[in-house]
Amino acid sequence: MEKVTAKQSIPGPNPLHAACPSRHLIDVIGDKWALIVMPALKDGPRRNGELMRAIGGISQKMLTQTLRRLEETGIVERTVFDTVPPHVEYELTPLGRALGEALKPLDRWMADNWPALHARLCEASPSKPVD
Numbered sequence: 001m002e003k004v005t006a007k008q009s010i011p012g013p014n015p016l017h018a019a020c021p022s023r024h025l026i027d028v029i030g031d032k033w034a035l036i037v038m039p040a041l042k043d044g045p046r047r048n049g050e051l052m053r054a055i056g057g058i059s060q061k062m063l064t065q066t067l068r069r070l071e072e073t074g075i076v077e078r079t080v081f082d083t084v085p086p087h088v089e090y091e092l093t094p095l096g097r098a099l100g101e102a103l104k105p106l107d108r109w110m111a112d113n114w115p116a117l118h119a120r121l122c123e124a125s126p127s128k129p130v131d
Helices: 022-029 032-040 048-055 060-072 094-126
Strands: 076-080 085-090
Touching: 022 032, 022 060, 022 094, 032 048, 032 094, 048 060, 048 085, 060 094, 085 094
Parallel strands: none
Antiparallel strands: 076 085
């Protein structure tokens, strides 16, 4: 991989282009579990067990995979404390907090439109209750 120098310009993201790396970012942050894990970290660092208790329906394997992907992307930071037993905490990085701010309009849209969305979701899956 060629190193980018200060004189070279980095082209902006173009997710419509098949080879654009921004597609990986879209895949990571557009993941269902990422969009649920991130708000669980908005109030500060949390341990794995705390996240498991806070996020209903997530498996340990999926939580671990999601945290790893968010860490690799620079959205979450993992801190290991040198204790016995080992103590690990996860928290949003400044990039992750900025993303959380950018996602607030989506949260607001969902809250504003929840009655209509809820009705459609129940219509589409009548056997599955939607809370």
